[in-house]
Amino acid sequence: MNELHADVVVAGAGPTGLMLAAELRLAGVDAVVIERLSERTGLSKALNLQPRTAEMLDLRGLLPRAEERAFATVQEGHFAAVPISYAGWDTRRPYQLGIPQAQVEELLEERFAELGGKVLRGHELVGLSQDAAGVRVVTPELVLSCRYLVGCDGGRSTVRKLLDVPFEGEDGAGYGVVADVVVDRIPDRAAGTWTSMRGMVQSAGETGFCGLIPLAEPLLYRLTFGDRARRPATFGSPVTEAEVHTAFAATYGPAVIKEIRWMSRFSDASRLAAHYRVGHVLLAGDAAHIHFPAGGQGLNLGVQDAANLGWKLAAALNGFADVLDTYEPERRAVGAAVLDNVAAQNGLIPQTRAGRALRALFTTLADLPEVSHHLSGLVSGLAVRYPAPPHAHPLTGARLADFRLPDGSWASTLFHRGHHVLLTTPGADLSGLPPVPGPLSTTDLPALPLAPAALIRPDGYFAWLPVT
Ligand SMILES: Cc1cc2nc3c(=O)[nH]c(=O)nc-3n(C[C@H](O)[C@H](O)[C@H](O)COP(=O)(O)OP(=O)(O)OC[C@H]3O[C@@H](n4cnc5c(N)ncnc54)[C@H](O)[C@@H]3O)c2cc1C
CATH class of the missing domain: 3.40.30.120 (Glutaredoxin)
Structure with a gap:
């Protein structure tokens, strides 16, 4: 069995792990990323950078690389699909940048490589043990010894499970499906390009929804549909093409889907790790928090966790151990606040008599500059204050x-x-x-x-x- 040593091992080469690894290399830390998959999936998944994430990339001179890869600039965010303006914030970036998650991962991995880092692909963390000196990380082919391990290994985090850290929250009752689809024409209720959140999501039945976001190619759309309150009998099985065609036709027919590029099912589970740190092992990104992708916040939250943690780990390695103690209280509170705002967004979906009235009232309120400022502060990350x-x-x-x-x-x-x-x-x-x-x-x-x-x-x- 091969043995390696590093100051920090990062498990998972998603956006959180790659951002963290790049931050560590920038600080001169010997950081290694291990990734279960042998190659990047290239899947678009998350589609946006919120203003604070754009600012964070700007602090490292990386924003131009994101802008080069972006396919849209959207002048507003949304809260339960109600458009909200970022205009009241003192920021140079009062917009969402439309950029597929795969492109964010690519640019962060490129940055990590330029700083001398390498992702070890095809290596799945399967075991760990720690003592006062550090951590021993085990994959089927490698043993890595390190001072710190960070689990950036996603919502089903093996690191979190091996630490026995409770993932507190609920499994939820609803579900969603995403599919990148090519259609035969611009549907009547959809836009040709992504410039606004207005009309991007339609309600479908009492608690259902269906939305289309135009992507980088003409007639290529991100279709999202699901139900916030109930799950189909097929919930545990892979999405079928028939399901995608049926949901699309119900809201956007007579337009027709010509091609489905990828599709995936997700749940509305809402969970937060009880601890972000156990000794020399830390959690960041989806490994520490999962929630329904309302408002476009998950990737952004993970990248911000990484930006908070990177310099603190470097400081701890250089003798400022106390600094690392601030990571959990600072970032867990931010994670909890995002889970709360996602739950509040859930409450605005039901199309009952009371739900419709509440939503209409909320939509009027959201137009008030102070309310819009408050809501956009929540989803953009701009309101975060430690x-x-x-x-x-x-x-x-x-x-x-x-x-x-x-x-x-x-x-x-x-x-x-x-x-x-x-x-x-x-x-x-x-x-x-x-x-x-x-x-x-x-x-x-x-x-x-x-x-x-x-x-x-x-x-x-x-x-x-x-x-x-
Ligand atoms: C349908 C959908 C739409 C979304 N839209 C948005 C959006 O518009 N905006 C937004 O901000 N967020 C969005 N999100 C959320 C976003 O995709 C996630 O929050 C983001 O991927 C989290 O990044 P991460 O790096 O923490 O975890 P992940 O992206 O899950 O990466 C974890 C990595 O760890 C690897 N790994 C797992 N286990 C191991 C192991 N044992 N050893 C080594 N490697 C391992 C995995 O292969 C993976 O590469 C969306 C999510 C979904 C499901």
Whole structure:
């Protein structure tokens, strides 16, 4: 049996694992990714980057690569299929980028490789054990010893199960089906290109739904249908072509599906790991949280977990072990909040007399700028704010909104190396500056709008500002 050593082993080369691995390599950490599948599936799956994920990629100079691969820019998000605007947010990215999950994975793997990393494909984690020094990871062909293991191995996570971490929540009562389909003409109730969320989903019966999102090729659509309250007898079996044709015809006939590129069934289970960390083993992405894909949040949540965890693992490996203790409280709270907003979206679906009235009222409310701001903050990740110590400056824990530096460049470019960033102005009192758990880039500015100085974490959240 071959034996390998790495500082960190990441199990799973989905978007979460690849983002994490790239972040670790950027911080100079010897990280290895093991992936069960021998090659990438190439399946489109998730279709969007939310504004905060776009900002996060921008902090690493990766956004242009996503934009090159994107097939749509959508100026709004949605909450239970009710369009919501991102316009009230102080962001350069008040839109969703339409990009298939396969393309996000490809660009992150490309980045990981450029930084010297390699995905070991065809290696399934089947066992693990840990002691005070680290973790022993077992696959059928390899044994890997490492200081930390991160389970980014998806909703059915083997790592989570081997740790015996409860996956708390419900299995749900509903289901959905996704299928990428080529149709013979643009259906009457569908759009030709994806520019808005308006009219993207139609109700079908009391709790059913059916939606079409135009993809990168003319007449290629993502069909999604299902029922939020009941499951067909076929729920446990693979989707059939007949099921897809029938659901499509009921909402979008007389247009006809000419080709089905792929199809998959999913559930509306809603579960959150009771712990994101057990000793030297951590969980991120779908391994830590699963929910119905309402609002387009799952991939985005996982990538944000990875952005939060990467620099903290690097810090822990460099002697700042305490920093890693903040990962679970920060990210588990965000995961729980997403599960809550998905549950609230579920509540807005039923087409009963009361349900229709509630939805109509909600749709009116969602047009109010303050309500839209609140809702779009929930699904976009822009409202995420981490806990701050008592008596800290009020901005501590908030995200840094990008702004122009005096030389015309954007502040986000200061984060490309993944360092902490200290912004200072002449005469700023830095006496309260805490120890920085990693490399620091300092930039002197003539003035800052909010405080005379600010320390910002590699993932773009304020870590410290002087309190006057
Ligand atoms: C129908 C549908 C539509 C969706 N749409 C959206 C959307 O529009 N927007 C959005 O943000 N999210 C969406 N999601 C959610 C999104 O697809 C997931 O949240 C995302 O894939 C999670 O990424 P991950 O890397 O955490 O896990 P995964 O993508 O599941 O990756 C896990 C990886 O680990 C590997 N693996 C598993 N077990 C092992 C093991 N034991 N050893 C080694 N490797 C292993 C797997 O092969 C896989 O490659 C959607 C989901 C579904 C089902």
